[in-house]
Amino acid sequence: MDPHAAALVAALSAAPDSLALGRELERIRRLIADRAVSRADALETGQLASQLYDAFLVRAAELAREGSPKLPETAGPCCLAVLGSQGRREQFLATDQDNALILGDGVDEAALAAFAARLEHQLAEAGMPPCPKGIMAANSAWRRPLGDWFAAMDAAAARPDEEAVLFISLLADLRPVWGEASLAAALAERVRRRAMESSLLTRGLAREALRFGPPTLIFGHLPSGLFGLGHGSLDLKAAAVYPLVLGVKALALEAGIAAPDTLGRLAGLVAAGCMEPELAAALQDGLARVQSLRLAAQATAWSxxxxxxNRLIPARLSAETLADLDAALRAAGRLSEILKHHFSLHCLT
Incomplete structure (x- = not known):
């Protein structure tokens, strides 16, 4: 970790209240934006940003615990975990609260409900908005005893409709940040085993990846200017990030790979002999390019x-940047074709 980031972590750990925490959050955002300006590696920036957001969340949890008198000093057997891009360590500036609380045996559930509500308030007061979809520990659906998580997971695997697939997809990215990490590890292992056992589940996740994807190429090239995109904007997350991230996740879960992040999943697929190194390198390169574009777009908006x-206007891009976008979209398209064949999803085209 670079010295600026290390100093930020130290300041976060000493923040006395949510207002001070909010000032440190602005410093985190400034560091991320500065890295975009200096054209630092986007994948490394995502990992660094996630470390800082982890420290931010840990301090918010500690402050929430201090304000919850019914909670024991040790916080009891529970684990606060992050999900989505934060869980995958692929976070930049467009952030909200995506977290879950896993409860162990013998915990006062009412006290932990109050703690989760205080945590949501602490984070919002510090400048981290609530998740618009309610994916937060303050929502009882994302705050359960471990046994209830297991039951929900088993039910989703038994009937993997769209809602169940999205539920499993979120849990597959779960990563512990505070409390009893063994609870998160047990839930992650349950996700891994259920995904391996249910071909319908991984097929559903692959189908979800195909709902997104790049625009149709014209004469083999990315449409720009008069050829399609014109002055309209392109959602980078939908066009390339989701197809790559969800597609790799589907293949990794089918293979029983436990890594919660895309790079770890690619490495695991190669090590298990489930993906050629050349393809993994091409997909990682495509992800790096689109994440770099996302980082730059978010930093510009923030400044x-x-x-x-996650939107940009292709018609305004330089030839070099447009080439990066083209390469990222081609990688997403290549993976989409692989998913169609591997999971027999040709009927969706």
Missing amino acids: RGQTAD
Whole structure:
């Protein structure tokens, strides 16, 4: 970790309240934006940002615990885990609260419900908005005893409809940040085993990846200017990030690979002989290129006081940047074709 980031972690751990925590959050965002300006490696930036957001969440949890008098000093047998891009260590500036709470035996559930509500308030007061889909420990659906998580997981695997597939997909990215990590490890292992046992589940995840994807190429090239995209915007997350991330996740879960992050999943697929090194390298390169574009777009929006999102206007890109976008979309398209064949999803085209 570079010295600036290490200093940030130290400051986060000493923040006395949510307002101080909010000031440190702005420093985190500034560091991420500065790395975009200096064209630092986007995948490394995502990993670094996730470390800092982890430290931010840990301190928020400690402050929430201190304000919950019914909670024991040790916080009891529970684990706060992150999900989604934070769980995969692929986070930049467009952040909200994506977390879950896993409860162990003998915990006062009412006290932990109050703790989760305080945590949501602490994070929001510090500048981290609630998840618009309610994927937070403050929501009882994402705060359960371990046995209840197991039951929900088993039910989802038994009937893997779209809602169940999305539920499993989120849990597959789960990563512990505070509390009893063994609880998260037990849930992650249950996810891994159920995914290996249910071909319908991994097929459903692959089908979800195919719902997204790049625009149709014209004469083998990315459409730009007068050829399709014009002055409209392109959602980078939908066009390339989701197809790559979800596609790799589907293949990794089918193979029983436990890594919660895309790079770890690619490495695991190669090590298990389930993917050629050349393909894994091409997919990693495509992910790196699109993440670099996302990082730059979010940093530009943030510096202008706008909401950081995942959209850009291809017609305004330089030839070099457009080439990066083209390569990223081609990687996503290549993986989509592999998923169609591997999971027999040709009927979706």
